[in-house]
Amino acid sequence: MNALEFSGVTKRFGERTALRRVSFTLPEGSSLGLIGPNGAGKTTALRLLLGFTTPTEGSVLLAGKSPSDPDSRVGIAYLPESLKLPERLTVRRLLQLHGTLAGLSGAELEREVDESLELTGIGDRARDRIGGLSKGLTQRVGFAQAFLGKPRLMFLDEPTSGLDPIGVREARDWIGLARDRGCSVLMSSHILSEVERVCDRIAIMNRGEIVASGDLSEIVQPGETLEDAFVRVVRGS
Ligand SMILES: Nc1ncnc2c1ncn2[C@@H]1O[C@H](COP(=O)(O)OP(=O)(O)OP(=O)(O)O)[C@@H](O)[C@H]1O
Numbered sequence: 001m002n003a004l005e006f007s008g009v010t011k012r013f014g015e016r017t018a019l020r021r022v023s024f025t026l027p028e029g030s031s032l033g034l035i036g037p038n039g040a041g042k043t044t045a046l047r048l049l050l051g052f053t054t055p056t057e058g059s060v061l062l063a064g065k066s067p068s069d070p071d072s073r074v075g076i077a078y079l080p081e082s083l084k085l086p087e088r089l090t091v092r093r094l095l096q097l098h099g100t101l102a103g104l105s106g107a108e109l110e111r112e113v114d115e116s117l118e119l120t121g122i123g124d125r126a127r128d129r130i131g132g133l134s135k136g137l138t139q140r141v142g143f144a145q146a147f148l149g150k151p152r153l154m155f156l157d158e159p160t161s162g163l164d165p166i167g168v169r170e171a172r173d174w175i176g177l178a179r180d181r182g183c184s185v186l187m188s189s190h191i192l193s194e195v196e197r198v199c200d201r202i203a204i205m206n207r208g209e210i211v212a213s214g215d216l217s218e219i220v221q222p223g224e225t226l227e228d229a230f231v232r233v234v235r236g237s
């Protein structure tokens with residue numbers, strides 16, 4: 001079963017075509033990294049999966065269901081590109097609310113909130129208001145929130161933006177942990193080393209199209225780094 005499927009998806013915003021006949025699948029339990037220059041269409045692809053916007057042509061399916069079907073969102077975690085969280089809530093309160101939405105309650109809710117706080121290294125900030133956190137700490141809250149309810153599918157849009165170098169490394173472990181639990185992952189990132197370490201497969205996007213996809217050995221030629229391959233593929237497309 002595929003965790004998700006894009007078939008011939010075109011998305012236009014007025015005159016602008018953000019995605020052009022994009023097709024790819026994410027088999028359950030696997031991870032795919034979307035990389036590509038600014039404006040390539042990565043965030044648009046993720047937003048289509050969440051039903052925030054609909055395809056102009058083609059279809060998007062989440063475990064066989066349309067993103068417009070509320071059932072399709074059960075077990076899905078999303079860490080958006082620009083994370084905006086309610087500033088007046090404390091970190092713990094936000095996670096409690098989010099966990100409740102993810103179907104948790106009682107002792108299980110409290111346990112998962114504590115686990116997420118510890119995992120993401122923000123246990124000592126649980127009583128702080130979100131509005132008083134630094135950018136990277138807020139991103140850690142986003143990660144903590146994404147882990148609640150043990151999702152089966154995660155969408156991460158530039159997940160390490162704003163994290164310090166230790167946080168970047170830790171984020172790989174957090175994503176690895178989710179993968180060990182069988183979670184499928186679709187992420188976009190400009191940090192190619194991160195994509196290389198976290199993802200089984202990579203799709204390079206440029207101007208709304210997938211211009212290369214496969215595992216690392218299919219994309220990177222002998223003697224090249226992923227960055228070299230990225231530049232070659234994007235310039236050649
Ligand atoms: N709501 C919108 N209205 C109009 N144009 C949009 C909208 N959303 C995206 N676009 C356009 O679609 C194209 C793809 O944008 P998208 O945000 O998907 O790129 P991206 O690959 O995520 O880029 P980045 O690396 O900068 O995050 C861009 O040209 C963008 O301006």
Ligand SMILES: [Mg+2]
Nearest residue numbers: 042043044081
């Ligand atoms: Mg983006």
